[in-house]
Amino acid sequence: MTPSRGGLLAKTDKGYYTVYNRATKLPEGGFVKSFAGGYNVAKGVGRMLRQAGGVEYELTYKKVKNLNLRLAADGHVAVSAPRRVPLAEIDAFVSSRAGWIDRARARRTPLPEPPGDEVCRAVFAPWLEKYAPLFGGMPQVRLKTLRSMWGCCRPAKREITLNRRLAAAPAAAVEYVILHEYLHLIYPDHGPAFHAALDAMMPDNRARRALLRGGADWKNPDSVVE
Numbered sequence: 001m002t003p004s005r006g007g008l009l010a011k012t013d014k015g016y017y018t019v020y021n022r023a024t025k026l027p028e029g030g031f032v033k034s035f036a037g038g039y040n041v042a043k044g045v046g047r048m049l050r051q052a053g054g055v056e057y058e059l060t061y062k063k064v065k066n067l068n069l070r071l072a073a074d075g076h077v078a079v080s081a082p083r084r085v086p087l088a089e090i091d092a093f094v095s096s097r098a099g100w101i102d103r104a105r106a107r108r109t110p111l112p113e114p115p116g117d118e119v120c121r122a123v124f125a126p127w128l129e130k131y132a133p134l135f136g137g138m139p140q141v142r143l144k145t146l147r148s149m150w151g152c153c154r155p156a157k158r159e160i161t162l163n164r165r166l167a168a169a170p171a172a173a174v175e176y177v178i179l180h181e182y183l184h185l186i187y188p189d190h191g192p193a194f195h196a197a198l199d200a201m202m203p204d205n206r207a208r209r210a211l212l213r214g215g216a217d218w219k220n221p222d223s224v225v226e
């Protein structure tokens with residue numbers, strides 16, 4: 001980047017653009033962001049804001065070997081690329097990571113307060129009682145507020161832990177998680193025997209599990225059932 005009249009010149013793979021102290025639109029649709037605090041003048045590094053696949057990202061050309069994409073602490077997407085990689089290829093790369101970016105952002109979004117213990121116990125009780133006779137009686141049930149798991153099971157202690165956030169999910173999904181954890185009292189892993197028993201007792205378990213995926217508040221955390 002070299003000083004020019006009224007701004008600086010930034011080099012991208014489409015040529016040089018004058019950069020002012022604000023985002024400057026590029027002919028091919030991207031933006032060159034303000035140079036303040038951003039450019040490595042000595043190496044002539046260009047930095048621009050672009051969009052691909054619904055994702056806005058900040059592209060920096062620099063001396064790196066591979067395309068790199070990261071989610072910065074403030075939530076913006078930062079991509080660094082070797083000079084030789086064309087913009088279209090970088091856009092395609094960012095597009096292909098759109099799902100990952102959404103999930104990574106969701107994990108960082110503060111989750112709403114879960115229902116209180118009394119509500120949780122009331123929501124879970126009917127399903128816990130329904131299956132207790134089939135699994136040797138009522139296990140110890142603990143409630144936790146978890147970010148990445150709906151429930152887990154410690155067969156040796158006959159203990160099932162349920163995420164308080166599950167109490168806000170549809171009843172069909174609640175029942176699925178509770179049966180899933182009950183089955184772990186017998187089958188500790190997710191092997192064929194576990195799935196055979198689950199399919200036999202709850203033929204629509206996949207559809208119920210699918211209710212736990214997606215973006216609405218109660219759908220966080222991810223559909224991990226341990």
Ligand SMILES: [Zn+2]
Nearest residue numbers: 180190225226
């Ligand atoms: Zn499991």
